[in-house]
Amino acid sequence: MTTPAPPTDRRRERHLAKRATIVAEAWTLARRDGLAAISLRDLADRVGLRQPSLYAYFDSKLALYDAMFADGNRQLIETVSALPEHDDPHEALVDLVEELTRFSAADTVRHQLLFQRTIPGFEPSEQSYAVAREFYAIGQERLAAAGVGEPGDLDLFTAIVSGLTHQQVANDPGGDRWVRLSRQAVEMYLAQIERKSPAQQSN
Amino acid sequence: MTTPAPPTDRRRERHLAKRATIVAEAWTLARRDGLAAISLRDLADRVGLRQPSLYAYFDSKLALYDAMFADGNRQLIETVSALPEHDDPHEALVDLVEELTRFSAADTVRHQLLFQRTIPGFEPSEQSYAVAREFYAIGQERLAAAGVGEPGDLDLFTAIVSGLTHQQVANDPGGDRWVRLSRQAVEMYLAQIERKSPAQQSN
């Protein structure tokens, strides 16, 4: 996909390290100029290379976006994995939603790449998409712990989360206007689930 | 902003008509290649002009995006204005949300330009933004009719609508997976409002 793997482990390690540096610098550039406005010449300069040399690490600009997509999703997994354990699955869900809204608010272009289809021609590769699915599975787990499993209920939940994050990013980039609504949104959602099919427990 | 208005009404009319044609063709191009991938040379070809002649209608590419932004918002206002009247403000709200989700699903790039900040450097002009505010006012009116007025409650509502539309566009572009959830989402929302501050009436 990107380039034939170098022969020795040493070389391979160096190669991957440099690749990571390039991706990190690409995020910086994207934050400054916009995601679609990343210039490969600028990027190369910032990592001590000439523009054509980038092609030793990425087959194309879209391949760079793909690496950023995978990277952003790994950050997402790391972030939600670091959340403290909770006995109460409802509270755990509130924590999750608040954290996701903060995560998006913290980096507009990251949110843009991960959750919006905005770069013409870009579609995540199978490998990168697998990382995204891994995150989705974590969310699904938390929902299941709160007693939510119906497909339609899951869709409603993703809509709520995506709505909070999107509004936060679009209308209050630095702030917490929609972060503060996370708890209420989760309570509203769980009440709706409960209303539809009352569970036996409610401790 | 764009070009000094032609002297006579006849000329002005022609000018505006051609401008509208260009904008319409720009939408077609955006749907085919992506919003950020519109080429002014392509666009000029499609309206029977040479590329420099486009500058008789738009000062820059960003000015073209601005015209598209205003155009899309006018379509939005037209769409929600065409909704049938309703005695029940709750039902009117359901209709509105369903229609908004359908509207977004019907044209991904239009949704992208209207509701996501995706084009580097683009920011709506004051005039274009006024059209967007006009639409927002309509929505606010409908909400007020349903007894919703608190700022936080409005924010929660915009999050729900933006979530439904975004998920519909991103994960089921041609379909109605989230359109079908609109009614449930509105009922969930109104129940939450009612729970917070029970109203005197409930007819």
Add this chain to the structure above:
DNA sequence: GTCTATACATCGATAGAC
């Protein structure tokens, strides 16, 4: 208003030497 012609800077991408 529209054209031809032209200019400039920038861009992603490739060829080929080392």
Add this chain to the structure above:
DNA sequence: GTCTATCGATGTATAGAC
């Protein structure tokens, strides 16, 4: 792997004829 050199295409803009 990295370089130089170069390609074709792009957006932007202007001059000047008609």
